[in-house]
Amino acid sequence: MIRTKKTFSLIAVLAAGALALAGCSTTASTDSDDTMESTATTLTTSDTWVKAIDSGMTAAFGMVENPTDHDITIVSATTSASDMTELHETLENESGDMVMQPIEGGFTIPAGGMLMLEPGGNHIMIMGVTDPILAGDDVTVTLTLDDGSTLEFTAPAKDYSGANENYEGDDEMDMDHGDMDHDDMEMDE
Amino acid sequence: MSEPVEPDTSRRLSRRHLLWGGAAAAGVGAATAAGVSIVGGTSGSIAPTSSGDATTAGFTPQEAFEGAVPFYGAHQAGIETPAQSNAVFIALDLRDDIDASGLRRLMGVLTDDAARLTAGQPALADSEPELAVIPAQLTVTFGFGPRVVELAGKAAPSWLGPLPAFGIDQLDPAYCDGDLLIQIGANDPLTVTHTARMLLKDARSFALPRWSQSGFRRAAGAENPAATMRNLFGQLDGTGNPSPGTTEFSEAVWSTDVPSWMEGGTSFVLRRIAMDLDGWDKIDRLGREETIGRTLDTGAPLTGTVEGDEPDLEAKDRLGFPVIPAFAHVRRAKENEAANKMFRRGYNYDDTVLTGAESVSNSGLLFAAFQADVDKQFVPVQKALDTLDLLNTWTTPVGSAVFAIPPGCQEGGYIGDTLF
Numbered sequence: 387m388i389r390t391k392k393t394f395s396l397i398a399v400l401a402a403g404a405l406a407l408a409g410c411s412t413t414a415s416t417d418s419d420d421t422m423e424s425t426a427t428t429l430t431t432s433d434t435w436v437k438a439i440d441s442g443m444t445a446a447f448g449m450v451e452n453p454t455d456h457d458i459t460i461v462s463a464t465t466s467a468s469d470m471t472e473l474h475e476t477l478e479n480e481s482g483d484m485v486m487q488p489i490e491g492g493f494t495i496p497a498g499g500m501l502m503l504e505p506g507g508n509h510i511m512i513m514g515v516t517d518p519i520l521a522g523d524d525v526t527v528t529l530t531l532d533d534g535s536t537l538e539f540t541a542p543a544k545d546y547s548g549a550n551e552n553y554e555g556d557d558e559m560d561m562d563h564g565d566m567d568h569d570d571m572e573m574d575e
Numbered sequence: 576m577s578e579p580v581e582p583d584t585s586r587r588l589s590r591r592h593l594l595w596g597g598a599a600a601a602g603v604g605a606a607t608a609a610g611v612s613i614v615g616g617t618s619g620s621i622a623p624t625s626s627g628d629a630t631t632a633g634f635t636p637q638e639a640f641e642g643a644v645p646f647y648g649a650h651q652a653g654i655e656t657p658a659q660s661n662a663v664f665i666a667l668d669l670r671d672d673i674d675a676s677g678l679r680r681l682m683g684v685l686t687d688d689a690a691r692l693t694a695g696q697p698a699l700a701d702s703e704p705e706l707a708v709i710p711a712q713l714t715v716t717f718g719f720g721p722r723v724v725e726l727a728g729k730a731a732p733s734w735l736g737p738l739p740a741f742g743i744d745q746l747d748p749a750y751c752d753g754d755l756l757i758q759i760g761a762n763d764p765l766t767v768t769h770t771a772r773m774l775l776k777d778a779r780s781f782a783l784p785r786w787s788q789s790g791f792r793r794a795a796g797a798e799n800p801a802a803t804m805r806n807l808f809g810q811l812d813g814t815g816n817p818s819p820g821t822t823e824f825s826e827a828v829w830s831t832d833v834p835s836w837m838e839g840g841t842s843f844v845l846r847r848i849a850m851d852l853d854g855w856d857k858i859d860r861l862g863r864e865e866t867i868g869r870t871l872d873t874g875a876p877l878t879g880t881v882e883g884d885e886p887d888l889e890a891k892d893r894l895g896f897p898v899i900p901a902f903a904h905v906r907r908a909k910e911n912e913a914a915n916k917m918f919r920r921g922y923n924y925d926d927t928v929l930t931g932a933e934s935v936s937n938s939g940l941l942f943a944a945f946q947a948d949v950d951k952q953f954v955p956v957q958k959a960l961d962t963l964d965l966l967n968t969w970t971t972p973v974g975s976a977v978f979a980i981p982p983g984c985q986e987g988g989y990i991g992d993t994l995f
Contacts, residue, residue: 522683544699544700545777545779
């Protein structure tokens with residue numbers, strides 16, 4: 387299983403049907419011994435990006451599709467940006483607020499289905515960032531799937547004013563959500 | 576609640592397909608209006624598309640609005656591309672702390688935005704993706720001022736910098752110069768505005784707007800796109816332009832005698848020319864035509880019958896006076912024209928009237944010209960017009976900027992990558 391945080395040389399594999407108009411990087415790699423078959427064997431990603439941030443918490447977003455004929459679960463993720471990554475879902479808590487929390491058991495994507503990772507919704511939470519992620523930087527994200535294989539993609543960083551959601555148990559965490567709201571402060575520099 | 580989407584057939588259309596429906600359809604020449612649909616809330620699930628949507632059923636957008644102009648290529652789009660109905664020209668100034676590495680990141684982000692938006696797709700992290708689905712021949716063209724070239728440590732073309740001062744100029748610094756030019760053109764004003772907003776948001780941590788100038792022509796589809804534009808004096812503006820797609824155009828526009836990073840590029844001059852419409856009102860039709868040396872209806876030279884006729888500067892009337900007067904705009908321009916003409920791609924502007932001003936108009940021309948070499952093709956003509964051109968009575972240059980337009984890029988590259 388690939389656990390390194392360094393950037394890999396990427397093999398651009400364009401997902402079947404994905405429009406290659408925008409130069410978005412869709413990279414699928416697996417470290418299993420599976421030989422490539424004509425039918426899809428793993429997930430594909432597209433339109434991936436990370437919110438630029440000076441330090442603290444941020445998140446990765448994008449679309450993950452499962453073109454295979456079997457359900458696939460993303461059980462964990464690592465990134466080149468920090469040592470701490472969690473898979474988060476958005477839920478309504480007892481007081482009716484939408485909050486985010488780690489999803490138990492990971493994201494299961496049904497055969498033929500897809501998962502949107504987006505601000506205000508499901509996302510890959512990146513915590514403990516110490517080196518700034520600057521707009522235009524590339525962050526490498528590696529997903530570990532339930533069969534032990536990994537899927538790697540590159541997510542360019544973009545300035546984004548949103549994605550300032552509440553986190554369940556905010557008070558107990560060292561980093562509050564204000565860390566994600568860095569853009570407004572930067573503007574005054 | 577948030578859950579991965581079930582493989583329901585009605586949901587096999589991904590968000591991308593929903594939002595990119597227009598672009599995908601344009602790519603194959605089909606019109607799937609139902610594909611231009613709205614995605615449901617932010618819960619992470621995807622709203623199924625409704626082919627029976629009352630607002631799209633049976634509606635087929637015209638080519639001028641649905642068509643996408645290829646972004647990648649040897650040259651940037653938005654130059655040889657037929658001029659769209661609406662445009663905005665924006666100059667940005669880089670923040671003081673931006674270095675070469677920041678510049679590369681900036682151009683990478685902006686290039687990706689432009690590539691997606693011109694294809695009718697939302698930019699990455701586009702918070703208003705529904706505004707991106709009508710490309711309307713959108714083009715985004717980037718240009719560099721001297722500071723960008725200096726940051727990259729490359730030699731600048733000899734002509735890159737402010738134009739020489741002209742006697743008729745009354746330049747307002749608020750409309751002059753800049754580090755980075757973004758020219759956005761489309762046949763839909765909302766597409767132009769959304770594109771500008773997206774690019775400026777993404778540029779914000781690198782650069783701030785210095786000026787922004789919006790312009791318009793007749794609406795797309797209202798007349799033959801090959802027709803010469805009319806300015807607010809009612810004149811045909813741009814007669815004699817090299818025709819896109821010809822050798823004449825290539826020789827006139829694409830720079831050759833430039834540093835290697837500029838090969839395949841061109842130069843861009845934007846002159847904001849205020850037009851005194853109130854003063855022009857006092858001039859009768861004959862006087863207006865003699866001022867220019869052309870008729871107003873067809874644009875034919877006073878010595879000819881159709882717009883394309885070459886002006887005969889030697890022709891005399893029965894009293895022996897030149898048919899095209901000595902002070903006529905066309906004579907002054909023509910006599911000082913280089914072998915390679917500049918290519919004009921201008922727009923009208925009509926800004927809000929100034930409170931309390933006597934004039935009821937705040938209007939003019941965004942004189943936009945592309946040429947291989949500013950010093951050889953633009954400056955000599957402007958010098959001649961500066962010293963004698965009756966049209967100067969009613970026109971005043973109030974803004975001026977020159978940019979180097981780098982070549983286009985290939986997929987995976989970015990505009991300006993030849994600098995690094």
